[in-house]
Amino acid sequence: MSFQEEITFIYGVEYGQVMKDNFKYDLGLVNGKVYINGSFVAVDIYIKDQVISEIVPQGTELPCENIVSCISKLIMPGFIDPHVHINLDLGEFRSADDYESASKAAAFGGITTFIDFLDPIINVDEFENRFAQKMKEAKDSYIDYSFHTTVGNFDDDVDKLVAISRANGIPSIKMFTTYSESNRKISKEKLQEFMKNSSKTSTLILVHAENDYMILNAEVDDTLEQYERSRPAEAEILEIEKLVRIVKDIPGKLYIVHVTCGSSINLIKEECKELIGKNIFIESCPQYFHLTKDLFEQDNGNLFLLAPPLRSADEQQKLKENISSIQTIGTDHCPFTKEEKMRYKVASKIPKGLGSLEYSFSLMYHLFGEEIIDKFTINPAKIHNLYPKKGVIQKDSDADFVIFSPDKTLMIDSGHSRTDYSPYEDMLINGLIESTVRRGEFIVKNRKLVAKTNGQFIER
Ligand SMILES: [Zn+2]
Incomplete structure (x- = not known):
């Protein structure tokens, strides 16, 4: 019995299928409009090990640990x-x-x-x-x-x-x-x-x-x-x-x-x-x-x-x-x-x-x-010599993203900085940054801080 036949015998499925079921992407950002080459396109992004692993047509369902729907949102590079x-x-x-x-x-x-x-x-x-x-x-x-x-x-x-x-x-x-x-x-x-x-x-x-x-x-x-x-x-x-x-x-x-x-x-x-x-x-x-x-x-x-x-x-x-x-x-x-x-x-x-x-x-x-x-x-x-690791949504680049709602508004206040005022206080701004992803991990999700301090020094 060959190795593949043996595997098929044990699992009752094709060898390739077993491999595929075990493989999962860490994060999928789906149904958003993604900024690629200067314009927004309807694609889904899959992330594995902190980098962009696949960019596929919308509706392509890949095995994934965590799928986040971004309907009516813009996705830009961090x-x-x-x-x-x-x-x-x-x-x-x-x-x-x-x-x-x-x-x-x-x-x-x-x-x-x-x-x-x-x-x-x-x-x-x-x-x-x-x-x-x-x-x-x-x-x-x-x-x-x-x-x-x-x-x-x-x-x-x-x-x-x-x-x-x-x-x-x-x-x-x-x-x-x-x-x-x-x-x-x-x-x-x-x-x-x-x-x-x-x-x-x-x-x-x-x-x-x-x-x-x-x-x-x-x-x-x-x-x-x-x-x-x-x-x-x-x-x-x-x-x-x-x-x-x-x-x-x-x-x-x-x-x-x-x-x-x-x-x-x-x-x-x-x-x-x-x-x-x-x-x-x-x-x-x-x-x-x-x-x-x-x-x-x-x-x-x-x-x-x-x-x-x-x-x-x-x-x-x-x-x-x-x-x-x-x-x-x-x-x-x-x-x-x-x-x-x-x-x-x-x-x-x-x-x-x-x-x-x-x-x-x-x-x-x-x-x-x-x-x-x-x-x-x-x-x-x-x-600043960060490209193509940073600044672009393409395969193998760091999975850094901004998830943005262009139709919402933002009222400026003193924010999360340790100062107690903003020079722009009370300005009403078009567009709202909803979530921020750094190397495949949400730091801010739906306007809430959800990560630990996990930044890295980037050699340029
Ligand atoms: Zn300066």
């Missing part, structure tokens, strides 16, 4: 926030969210991966310590995470730092063109060295672009009313002009974080439209699309303070007109409590930063609809 600050230490203040609370808020906002920043370093030797510190903090995360290496006034071997950073799964280095007063401003020579390295290694060079000289020499009072003029739109536009010149000369990969002004993007388009999406990547944040600098003049203006500042309605309008030239939306999430924000009247003493993680996608979807999806999924995944 969102990626490439710019968050968690546990940021500012001396007198520390940002309100640790990994537990930030990742919970993120999960309610459909974000399944975020990228935080290591604290700035001046020498290569400091890297190990900064990396170990963040890895320790991030153990409490509900969602997957990665980091960007950050340099201050870096004074060491650029190639060596990039090599060590990449060896630890971090192919991105963040730097500042301002904050010389706290020794965080990168020199022009070092910035060029990083760009040169980037042109060879494709390492992403993230730049906070504001002109240091203009900020240091701004003739304004240290008040909320004049805060925007202390770091004006022109400071961003001028610095971006300088960066564009560097990239035209040295074609590395420049990623400009938190662009606040439509004029900055118009300038890049005039100078080198063809480099956008190839050598120049533009990130903006929901706050610059929804809030304007007039808010600083309200009695509670402190609550809206951040750096770079909110801009005029005119700049905001230009930013909206340029949405198609923006590749990614990051939040720059860095909330503080009301009491902390309101403690001082002098602008320079107020902790700068807002919380947006939980409402980032909703705020942008409300303004732009489906056009915004790629900026939260495939674009950040590709630009």
